[in-house]
Amino acid sequence: MSAYSHLAEVLAEKYDVAPDKIRPEATFSDLGLDSIMVVEFLFDLEDEFDIEVPEEQAEFETLGEAAALIDELVKAKGG
């Protein structure tokens, strides 16, 4: 189960990102999110997947990388 589709949904719904902009290779800057919005977005994901993203690991550039990280953390949790 990929986190990507959920991330895409939250970006469209809460952050009003145009669907055609949402691609795995898009950076958060491409998506129109500034730094505080990215932090907020991470918080939403932690909330939704009941995980914690340790600061050292929060070094993703693209949406695809963020999704991969979430998948990894969810898997590590056994979920």
Next chain:
Amino acid sequence: MSKRVFITGLGFVTPHGEDPNTAFEQIYRGESATRMVRSGTAELGSDVLLAQVDFDAADRIPKTQQIFMARASQMAVVAAEGALSSANLLDQDVDLDDCAVYMGCGLGGAEIIEKCYRTYYIRKSRRGRPTAVPLIMANAPASHVSMRFGLRGPAHTFSIACASSTVAIGEAFRAIRDGYIERCLAGGAEAMLNDGSVAAWERLGVVASEHADGPAASSRPFDVERTGFVLGEGAVVLMLEEAAAARARGVEPIAEVLGYGASSDAHNLTEPTAVGQERAMVAALADAGVPRSSVGYINAHATGTQMGDPVEVDAVKRVFGDHASQLAISSTKSVHGHLVGASGALEAAIVALALQASRLPPTANLTTPDPACDLDFVPVTGRTAPDLEVAMSNSFAFGGSNATLVLRKV
């Protein structure tokens, strides 16, 4: 010679809706916005009388901005837009760069504070929402108004409980009169009807219980059967403008701000004193430079608590002597409730509209006046006041801060 200050626009997000004129008509007719509301969680809920605002951010605020705005800020921005539009300053060729923002706010992002505590104590996570601090801060409404409209004058927030927005308007008036600023969006915003806040207010014993005649009859300032006030929410913003600047634009002012006075009781956190209130009213009148006998109407602070209302009556008598029985005094909290940080702004706006319309809004539900309250409170029914020239608005806050504005018909 000091400058004159006009109110040239009004913006409302209130329990009586967003159109100031429609709201005034409803308030004039004594139509209450009080409803019985179920407040709280399933286990700890309570039926409470509240004056809520029908405002859904989803329809009014762009999604990406919603992330950064608590309800008070959302309502403030919409009210500010209303004030600018009403003053014919929205999307016009007028440079608003120097416009200031002076807002009253009692608490701030109350519902966000609640969510943070839930995360910490119930979800047992230290990692709450990152945007919590800027969402909670009481100065957020003023900041959002400044950001939304590109206003680069000072954006100040006055947090003085029930007197917050009266002080905001008074200080803005002074800043314009003394030449520091030319134009200011001055008002207040409050959204404190989240579960935790309502539960806290209930404990003070100042919140009204339901009257036998129903929710609409439950806010009864000066009446023998009064049991307290109805908590409300909302945002009201006034455009205050220096007279020459307003004239140069050809805008018709709604009313003039003439004077402002403030004082402290230095007495008690929740009990008022007549002496302190008198001091503020006297200061306001001196500031306005008008004789006491010129005041035809006072919009009272009177919240409908057993203790508070007679103190204000006493204070008014001290200030006005024989003239006290000649002027009209009403508490419109009887229909719109107590908007706390926004109450001063709503009530000042009502005074401005009353002056413009030469009509006095009533104290609704005043069917049996308390013997200790024996002035002309415009009971139940509003009335015309063709000779109304000068009026006053009082706000007397917890903590003993008192503030009074004097307005004049233009």
